Amino acid sequence: MNETIAAIATANGIGSISILRLSGDRSLEIALKLTRKSNLQPRYATLASLHHNDGTLIDEAIVIYFQAPRSFTGEEVVEFQCHGGYVVAESLLRAVLHEGARLAEPGEFSKRAFLNGRLDLTQAEATAALIEAKSDDAARILARQMKGELRGYIEGIRDSLLEILAYSEVVIDYAEEDLPEDVVDQIEVKLENIKHTLSRTLESSRRRSGLMQGFRVAIIGKPNVGKSSLLNALLDYERAIVSDIAGTTRDTIEEQVRIGTHLIRLVDTAGIRNASDEIERIGIERSIAAIENADVVIALFDASREIDEEDRSIIDLVERYRSEKPFICIVNKSDLPQVFDMSSIEHYHPIRLSCKQDTQVLVDTLSSLMDHENDGEEMMLISARQISATEGAVRSIDEAYEPLRDGELEFFSFHINAAIRYVASISRPYELDEMFDRMFGQFCLGK
Numbered sequence: 033m034n035e036t037i038a039a040i041a042t043a044n045g046i047g048s049i050s051i052l053r054l055s056g057d058r059s060l061e062i063a064l065k066l067t068r069k070s071n072l073q074p075r076y077a078t079l080a081s082l083h084h085n086d087g088t089l090i091d092e093a094i095v096i097y098f099q100a101p102r103s104f105t106g107e108e109v110v111e112f113q114c115h116g117g118y119v120v121a122e123s124l125l126r127a128v129l130h131e132g133a134r135l136a137e138p139g140e141f142s143k144r145a146f147l148n149g150r151l152d153l154t155q156a157e158a159t160a161a162l163i164e165a166k167s168d169d170a171a172r173i174l175a176r177q178m179k180g181e182l183r184g185y186i187e188g189i190r191d192s193l194l195e196i197l198a199y200s201e202v203v204i205d206y207a208e209e210d211l212p213e214d215v216v217d218q219i220e221v222k223l224e225n226i227k228h229t230l231s232r233t234l235e236s237s238r239r240r241s242g243l244m245q246g247f248r249v250a251i252i253g254k255p256n257v258g259k260s261s262l263l264n265a266l267l268d269y270e271r272a273i274v275s276d277i278a279g280t281t282r283d284t285i286e287e288q289v290r291i292g293t294h295l296i297r298l299v300d301t302a303g304i305r306n307a308s309d310e311i312e313r314i315g316i317e318r319s320i321a322a323i324e325n326a327d328v329v330i331a332l333f334d335a336s337r338e339i340d341e342e343d344r345s346i347i348d349l350v351e352r353y354r355s356e357k358p359f360i361c362i363v364n365k366s367d368l369p370q371v372f373d374m375s376s377i378e379h380y381h382p383i384r385l386s387c388k389q390d391t392q393v394l395v396d397t398l399s400s401l402m403d404h405e406n407d408g409e410e411m412m413l414i415s416a417r418q419i420s421a422t423e424g425a426v427r428s429i430d431e432a433y434e435p436l437r438d439g440e441l442e443f444f445s446f447h448i449n450a451a452i453r454y455v456a457s458i459s460r461p462y463e464l465d466e467m468f469d470r471m472f473g474q475f476c477l478g479k
């Protein structure tokens with residue numbers, strides 16, 4: 033008999049309804065006691081009065097019984113939908129604890145669902161992330177992963193690697209001779225495909241990492257072009273200090289803002305200046321760091337001043353990095369007399385605007401750029417854990433080629449085994465049995 037766990041599943045605070053969940057062997061028994069009913073029909077919403085042991089009425093609530101294994105955790109589950117607020121659900125919780133349930137640890141319902149094979153780790157991670165998602169884009173991908181999209185992808189790769197490993201193990205154990213040349217070629221092609229798939233996933237996950245935490249948009253430009261003014265305009269409040277003194281912003285400022293359905297992390301940097309002294313040099317380095325850490329870069333120029341050396345060092349940076357990431361060139365202060373020579377940046381398709389008046393044109397540009405970034409339906413890894421495991425798998429596959437060609441199948445198996453473990457760790461642990469099932473199932477070795 034396992035322990036029956038209980039928790040209030042809804043947020044703490046005033047709301048019309050709260051849900052309390054029970055999971056474990058004694059869930060039904062406890063529910064029957066509180067409802068004073070003789071039975072609860074599985075998966076039916078039943079209106080019932082709930083009572084404490086001493087007969088005090090707790091609430092009138094909706095009760096739903098999920099009979100094992102057809103429940104979220106795979107165990108016996110009962111849900112109570114009671115009245116909200118601070119008191120009722122707490123009182124109900126005390127009642128179920130009194131009947132022998134214990135308070136669940138954080139994540140314990142999901143842990144049980146995982147241990148009972150209802151969820152794999154990608155689904156558990158996606159569920160946790162979905163609850164914290166900050167944008168529609170992230171939520172869309174996470175909802176699909178919660179339903180098993182990434183799980184299916186990982187299982188497919190695990191299966192292909194397992195097939196290769198099982199084959200290698202059979203040859204090691206039972207074949208007298210080396211692998212024929214064409215078989216080596218075939219295995220190599222299969223490995224190459226797997227590696228290619230994983231590498232593409234890694235690449236697109238890194239490229240689109242902004243989806244989860246918000247796209248980082250860095251604003252660079254020489255002093256006084258209006259970087260902080262632009263940040264404030266996009267945020268719609270006076271976050272950064274703005275003044276006509278060059279070098280007002282000394283440290284990097286970062287703030288989140290929603291643009292359309294997207295979440296953006298805006299980064300205001302110190303103005304880039306020619307490296308005449310130590311402090312200014314640090315300013316340049318900070319801007320380069322900002323570019324390198326950004327998903328999108330806004331390069332800002334000042335329409336009311338002549339183009340100068342400082343602008344040129346910005347243009348140099350645009351030129352240097354623009355093949356690596358999207359740049360948006362903005363010529364600010366369009367409300368003032370226009371002095372800036374546009375021809376020097378014409379081929380970057382600059383946008384003219386005034387931070388003092390209207391930044392909508394930039395908002396639209398950013399919005400369509402983000403829409404475009406999210407187009408890809410490629411598989412996406414959502415955590416550092418998943419990424420490092422995938423990198424490990426690619427590394428292990430790389431190390432497997434040489435022993436395969438040299439006919440050293442023990443070493444080959446060793447590396448494929450490592451690759452499987454890496455891939456498996458993303459979803460659910462690998463068990464040796466799976467390989468044996470493959471080996472004996474597929475190759476009919478005796479009976």
Ligand SMILES: Nc1nc2c(c(=O)[nH]1)N(C=O)[C@@H](CNc1ccc(C(=O)N[C@@H](CCC(=O)O)C(=O)O)cc1)CN2
Nearest residue numbers: 041051053096098101102103104105106109111150159
């Ligand atoms: N009231 C309530 N709402 C909820 C949840 C919950 O646990 N309770 N969920 C909690 O996260 C989410 C829904 N996820 C769920 C996933 C599986 C099962 C479930 O009973 N699965 C069974 C039966 C499947 C079926 O009948 O189609 C199973 O997998 O065997 C329930 C909820 C969001 N909304």
Ligand SMILES: Nc1nc2c(ncn2[C@@H]2O[C@H](COP(=O)(O)OP(=O)(O)OP(=O)(O)O)[C@@H](O)[C@H]2O)c(=O)[nH]1
Nearest residue numbers: 255256257258259260261275279280281303387388
């Ligand atoms: N007329 C006009 N003035 C602007 C506009 N945008 C910014 N300014 C002014 O330009 C000056 C510099 O603005 P900041 O936002 O501090 O410029 P910055 O690029 O952050 O400057 P540093 O942090 O010193 O590098 C301030 O006096 C702003 O009021 C604009 O669109 N039109």
Ligand SMILES: [K+]
Nearest residue numbers: 256275277280
């Ligand atoms: K300034």
Ligand SMILES: [Mg+2]
Nearest residue numbers: 259260280281
């Ligand atoms: Mg500033």
